[in-house]
Amino acid sequence: MALLKMKFSQQRRVRLAQGLWLLSWLAVMCGAFIFSLGVYLKIELLRRDEVMDNTEIHVVPNLLMMVGLASIGANWVASRVCQDSLDASRFPRWNVLLLAWYAVAALLCCLLLAVVVLSYALQGRLEESLKVGLRNGIRFYKDTDIPGRCFQKETIDHLQMEFRCCGNNNFKDWFEIQWVSNRYLDFTSQEVKDRIRSNVDGRYLLDGVPFSCCNPASPRPCLQNHLTDSRAHYNYEYQSEELNLYSRGCRQALTDYYMGLMNSTGPGVLSVILIQLSVLLSMRYLQTAVEGAMALEAPEGESEGYILEKGVKETYADIKAKVLDLLKFAQVDPASEATGAGEGEKAAEASEKAATPPPAS
Amino acid sequence: MALMVVKFDLKKRVKLAQTVWFMYWFAVLAGILVLSLGLFFKIELRKRSELMDNNESHFLPNLLIAMGLIACATNAFGGKVCYDSLDPTKFAKWKPMLKTFLVLCVGFNALLVITALLCFVMRIPLQFTLAEGLKNGMKYYKDTDTPGRCYMKRTLDLMQIEFRCCGNDNYRDWFEIQWVSNRYLDFSAKEVKDRIGSNVDGQYLMDGVPFSCCNPSSPRPCIQYQMTNNSAHYSYDHYTEELNVWRRGCRDALLSYYGGIMNTIGALVLLVTMLEVSVTVGLQYVDTSLSTLANPEDMESESEGFLLEKTVKETYTDIMAKMKAMGKGAKVEEGGEGGVATVS
Numbered sequence: 001m002a003l004l005k006m007k008f009s010q011q012r013r014v015r016l017a018q019g020l021w022l023l024s025w026l027a028v029m030c031g032a033f034i035f036s037l038g039v040y041l042k043i044e045l046l047r048r049d050e051v052m053d054n055t056e057i058h059v060v061p062n063l064l065m066m067v068g069l070a071s072i073g074a075n076w077v078a079s080r081v082c083q084d085s086l087d088a089s090r091f092p093r094w095n096v097l098l099l100a101w102y103a104v105a106a107l108l109c110c111l112l113l114a115v116v117v118l119s120y121a122l123q124g125r126l127e128e129s130l131k132v133g134l135r136n137g138i139r140f141y142k143d144t145d146i147p148g149r150c151f152q153k154e155t156i157d158h159l160q161m162e163f164r165c166c167g168n169n170n171f172k173d174w175f176e177i178q179w180v181s182n183r184y185l186d187f188t189s190q191e192v193k194d195r196i197r198s199n200v201d202g203r204y205l206l207d208g209v210p211f212s213c214c215n216p217a218s219p220r221p222c223l224q225n226h227l228t229d230s231r232a233h234y235n236y237e238y239q240s241e242e243l244n245l246y247s248r249g250c251r252q253a254l255t256d257y258y259m260g261l262m263n264s265t266g267p268g269v270l271s272v273i274l275i276q277l278s279v280l281l282s283m284r285y286l287q288t289a290v291e292g293a294m295a296l297e298a299p300e301g302e303s304e305g306y307i308l309e310k311g312v313k314e315t316y317a318d319i320k321a322k323v324l325d326l327l328k329f330a331q332v333d334p335a336s337e338a339t340g341a342g343e344g345e346k347a348a349e350a351s352e353k354a355a356t357p358p359p360a361s
Numbered sequence: 362m363a364l365m366v367v368k369f370d371l372k373k374r375v376k377l378a379q380t381v382w383f384m385y386w387f388a389v390l391a392g393i394l395v396l397s398l399g400l401f402f403k404i405e406l407r408k409r410s411e412l413m414d415n416n417e418s419h420f421l422p423n424l425l426i427a428m429g430l431i432a433c434a435t436n437a438f439g440g441k442v443c444y445d446s447l448d449p450t451k452f453a454k455w456k457p458m459l460k461t462f463l464v465l466c467v468g469f470n471a472l473l474v475i476t477a478l479l480c481f482v483m484r485i486p487l488q489f490t491l492a493e494g495l496k497n498g499m500k501y502y503k504d505t506d507t508p509g510r511c512y513m514k515r516t517l518d519l520m521q522i523e524f525r526c527c528g529n530d531n532y533r534d535w536f537e538i539q540w541v542s543n544r545y546l547d548f549s550a551k552e553v554k555d556r557i558g559s560n561v562d563g564q565y566l567m568d569g570v571p572f573s574c575c576n577p578s579s580p581r582p583c584i585q586y587q588m589t590n591n592s593a594h595y596s597y598d599h600y601t602e603e604l605n606v607w608r609r610g611c612r613d614a615l616l617s618y619y620g621g622i623m624n625t626i627g628a629l630v631l632l633v634t635m636l637e638v639s640v641t642v643g644l645q646y647v648d649t650s651l652s653t654l655a656n657p658e659d660m661e662s663e664s665e666g667f668l669l670e671k672t673v674k675e676t677y678t679d680i681m682a683k684m685k686a687m688g689k690g691a692k693v694e695e696g697g698e699g700g701v702a703t704v705s
Contacts, residue, residue: 144580157577161522184581186595211572211583216518219505220545222572234547 002306008289010300014086016289020282021082027075027279030272034112035068037265044261048254050155053132056125060262063115064269067108071276074104078283085290092294098287105280112273119262126258130251134168141210142181157212163257165250166213171227173249178203179210209245218243281307363667369650371661377650378446381643385440388640389433391633396429398626405622409615411516413494421483425626428476432637435469438462439644446647449660459648466641473634480627484620491612491619495529502571503542518573526614527574527607532588534610539564540571570606579604642668 008016042061045052081098084090137156143149160166167173185192185204196202207228214222223244226232285305292303308315369377403422410417442459445451498517504510521527528534546553546565557563568589575583584605587593650666669676 150580153580154577161577180582181580184595189595211575211585212577214572216515216522216573219511219514219542221541224572233545234550235545 002304003308003311005304005306006285007302008285008293008305009302010293013286013289013293013303016282016286016305017082017085020279020286021079023275023279023282024075024078024082027272027275028072028079030275031068031071031075033068033268034071034272035065037268038062038064038066038068041261041265045258048159050152051130051133051137051159051250051254053129053136054125056129057122057258060115060119060122063111063118067111067115070104071108071272074101074108075276075279077101078279081283082286085286088294091290095287095291098283102280102284105276105283109273109276109280112269112276116266116269119266123255123259127251127255130254131168134250138168138173138179139177141177141179144181145183157210159250159254160210160212160246163250163253164215164246165248165253166209166246167249168251169249170247171209171213171245174209174213175205175207178205180204180206213245215243215246220244363665364669364672366665366667367646367650369664369666374647374650374664375447377643377666378443378647381640381647382440382443384636384640384643385436385443388436388633388636389440391636392429392432392436394429395432395630395633396426398629399423399425399429402622402626405619409520411494411513412498412520412615413490414497416494417490418483418486421479421623424476424479425630428473428630431469432473432633435462435466436637436640439466439640443644443647446651452651456648456652459644463641463645463648466637466644470634470637470641473630473637477627477630477634480623480630484616484623487619488612488616491615492529495612495615499529499534499538499540502538502540505542506544518571520615521571521573521607521611524611524614524618525576525607526609526611527570528610529612530610531608532570532574532606535570535574536566536568539566541565541567574606576604576607581605 038061041064042058045058045061077097078101081091081094081101084094137152137159140146140149140152141156142153144153182204187193192204195204195206199205206225208225209227211222211224214224223233223236223241227245228238230236230238284307288307288309289303289305292305293301296303310318399422402425403419406413406417406419406422439462442452442455442462445455498513501507501510501513502517503514505514543565548554548557553565556565556567560566567586569586570588572583572585575585584594584597584602588606589599591598645668646666650664653664653666654660654662671679
């Protein structure tokens with residue numbers, strides 16, 4: 001009993017071929033869309049490469065780009081098959097290819113699903129990577145004279161201004177590292193000497209932040225230094241001041257940004273999966289209907305289209321049998337050699353036995 | 362002697378009509394482009410209208426929007442006429458209005474040229490508006506508690522960060538106004554009293570700039586306060602220090618930004634004008650080739666298409682004569698009435 005049988009007259013076959021041709025071109029557009037989505041995501045990730053420690057999250061855009069290209073190719077092949085499907089002389093050469101095509105299309109759908117799952121699953125790894133990358137960025141903020149790190153200051157400043165964030169978790173991260181280069185510190189002054197002596201590593205630590213942490217929405221001009229000292233500024237209360245600096249940490253800001261990007265692509269990817277599945281099913285119907293029509297004496301007559309020739313269970317049993325056959329075929333040769341060797345051994349034993357008794361007797 | 366005569370047989374006429382129809386569809390798209398350019402420019406002006414004292418002139422973007430709409434309408438109509446030109450019955454109903462339509466198209470093209478020129482010229486009034494607006498904007502920087510001006514600080518800060526500029530002409534503009542609100546000044550401190558006493562208006566002036574003037578590319582943390590005092594900072598010389606704050610003034614930055622937009626729009630409008638002129642010429646040829654059929658009953662006969670029926674000089678004298686005749690006609694009627702009045 002075939003699965004999901006449908007009758008196709010000549011006109012319906014023609015309609016199916018035309019509709020599938022249009023659908024496969026739509027799927028080509030969707031493949032291009034997926035590819036450009038992957039490119040866009042990759043560019044966004046590469047732009048902030050300097051504050052990321054590892055590139056594990058890049059698997060999402062890489063997969064999207066690969067699947068996009070493969071989908072363009074596969075659906076273009078589908079449109080060629082549609083064009084040839086109504087011509088009985090040109091269709092049979094596609095027959096062999098179609099089985100492989102179904103496998104490729106199913107694989108593409110699975111990969112797209114994997115992308116959606118991965119984009120949620122890798123959030124933790126992204127946060128870890130950002131934590132380490134930002135910590136290094138903040139540590140090397142002052143090293144504007146060391147080659148390889150001289151742009152860290154500019155990068156971190158632009159990042160904090162663009163994403164409206166300060167520090168790794170919050171602005172207090174800046175209190176724990178020296179972000180003023182030694183080149184601009186007057187080591188003869190008492191204040192500098194005090195601060196350097198106040199900690200084990202001899203670093204110039206202060207309760208101040210760079211200008212890029214300043215929030216333009218604050219009603220008062222930005223307070224950057226002596227942040228913990230409420231008496232250092234007029235009408236300033238350290239515990240209750242909220243608008244002076246950005247309160248969000250950059251790790252949170254960047255994670256939210258990238259998660260937002262990947263979530264917003266979720267519906268698009270899901271609809272592309274649906275379109276690809278419908279192309280796959282329609283192609284199967286077209287193949288079986290056209291083959292059925294070619295087998296008839298009157299090619300213009302009705303034929304049947306189905307998804308599977310027998311039921312699901314029977315098809316599965318068929319496939320299992322075929323696979324076992326292939327395996328058995330591989331095993332039969334060694335088995336015949338073994339039996340041949342066994343017979344040879346038995347003959348040798350028999351001859352030995354024949355040889356040994358005479359000395360006894 | 363007609364101007365630029367071209368002979369047409371049926372095949373050539375059909376090809377001409379199809380080409381001009383195709384070009385009309387491009388011209389409709391060009392009209393939509395002009396419309397969207399006008400909208401874009403209008404939105405950009407609105408975004409920063411606070412910095413221009415809400416005084417900026419929206420004449421140019423409104424004109425662009427109007428021209429875009431008219432272009433869409435006339436080109437759609439022209440395309441329809443071209444489409445119908447291959448069918449004599451359909452074309453007959455359009456025939457009477459074609460001459461006026463072509464004259465209107467010529468007028469519209471002239472307007473388009475004027476619009477393009479305006480795009481290049483309107484830079485100058487914009488410059489004055491920007492200068493005024495920015496000066497006032499800086500004055501209201503500290504008024505974050507005054508309703509109607511409380512967002513000026515944020516707007517200015519974001520603008521200086523985005524356009525990488527400081528002050529009106531340069532960063533010293535901030536030295537001449539009080540940009541710290543009195544709410545945050547301790548009037549019992551000696552330093553504050555000194556500064557307020559040092560000038561006629563009793564303003565708290567300082568040689569410092571807001572944080573949004575800071576340049577992130579500077580190798581050292583930003584120096585915002587006591588900028589003219591070399592001894593206040595280690596290893597600092599304010600004459601040679603270049604990277605600390607943005608050196609460009611915001612008036613220059615905004616003007617070059619808007620100037621760039623207007624130049625681009627002007628260039629695109631010129632291209633659209635060329636397209637419009639070519640479709641008008643095409644429609645003139647379609648019209649004349651269909652009116653000068655050698656044998657009016659036979660659609661396959663040859664015909665001639667031309668640009669002007671007579672030469673440029675003769676057409677000009679014709680138009681002058683017509684206008685004089687119209688003027689005289691008005692006078693004759695007046696004279697006739699006067700004569701009747703005197704008789705009776």
